[in-house]
Amino acid sequence: MANPSQLGFQDAASPLMEEMIHFHDHALMIVFLISTLVLYIIVVAVSTSLTDLYILDSQGIEIVWTILPAIILILIALPSLRILYLTDEINDPHLTVKTIGHQWYWSYEYTDYEDLTFDSYMVPTQDLTPGQFRLLETDHRMVVPMESPVRILVTAEDVLHSWAVPALGVKMDAVPGRLNQTAFFTTRPGTYYGQCSEICGANHSFMPIMVEAVPLQHFENWSSAMLEDA
Incomplete structure (x- = not known):
């Protein structure tokens, strides 16, 4: 049962729900790290001379912000697909x-x-x-x-x-x-x-x-x- 003012999920009563909660925490931590990094870059860019044209046109930075999101998507997609296929598994029901x-x-x-x-x-x-x-x-x-x-x-x-x-x-x-x-x-x-x-x-x-x-x-x-x- 849910509790008054509860923010998280109900207590898991099945292995599948436990996996879903673990994946939720995994994805939430990634979102938290991304949000923290973006906020830090915005603050630094506004408060320093990082807005220099040379920095903004850096080829290295463009490579990083292209490859890094792809890696993050893989880290989210793999456990997500695993749980998705687990939900379709029906082996010898009693x-x-x-x-x-x-x-x-x-x-x-x-x-x-x-x-x-x-x-x-x-x-x-x-x-x-x-x-x-x-x-x-x-x-x-x-x-x-x-x-x-x-x-x-x-x-x-x-x-x-x-x-x-x-x-x-x-x-x-x-x-x-x-x-x-x-x-x-x-x-x-x-x-x-x-x-x-x-x-x-x-x-x-x-x-x-x-x-x-x-x-x-x-x-x-x-x-x-x-x-x-x-």
């Missing part, structure tokens, strides 16, 4: 969940089970109990086993939606008539919140996402109870 966006709620279908399907609606403010979060609580949460690769198939029934859970590093568009897929791996138990990240209509802000990661035994007990109710 569980597949189909997520369907509607106006304005989510449906979940556990494709490894025949009858394990349910809709997930936001809990109205007047029905919240102490400790629950406004606009983030759902009547049915998506339960997954922790430390297991989970594949998510994302689509929509009506308009564009986007299934996004920041702590898991997952954001996938739900497009009508198209089946997109992504995957995540939770490293610790907990409840992780997300929201539709595509402006999908009047109640766009009222279709939250709750993902609960539990030990495998707890997941088996939950799935058995859900199947009995079905």
Whole structure:
């Protein structure tokens, strides 16, 4: 969960999100160094005689400010491409969940089970109990086993939606008539919140996402109870 006045990311709950946070810090440090260097050059150029025509027309300086940005771009691009390809890696998932966006709620279908399907609606403010979060609580949460690769198939029934859970590093568009897929791996138990990240209509802000990661035994007990109710 995000905290009041928080400036950084939520705590990572998956290895992929940890990689994204590390890359963010890496790129931010490069931006900080570039900004510091440019500010220093501007101050020195304004306050000294560096504005001499000979210095400004220096071939050496032109070579440096052409090659240096290229090196910086490589230092940013390589880890960026690595993470980009990691987000597409789906190796032997232990569980597949189909997520369907509607106006304005989510449906979940556990494709490894025949009858394990349910809709997930936001809990109205007047029905919240102490400790629950406004606009983030759902009547049915998506339960997954922790430390297991989970594949998510994302689509929509009506308009564009986007299934996004920041702590898991997952954001996938739900497009009508198209089946997109992504995957995540939770490293610790907990409840992780997300929201539709595509402006999908009047109640766009009222279709939250709750993902609960539990030990495998707890997941088996939950799935058995859900199947009995079905």
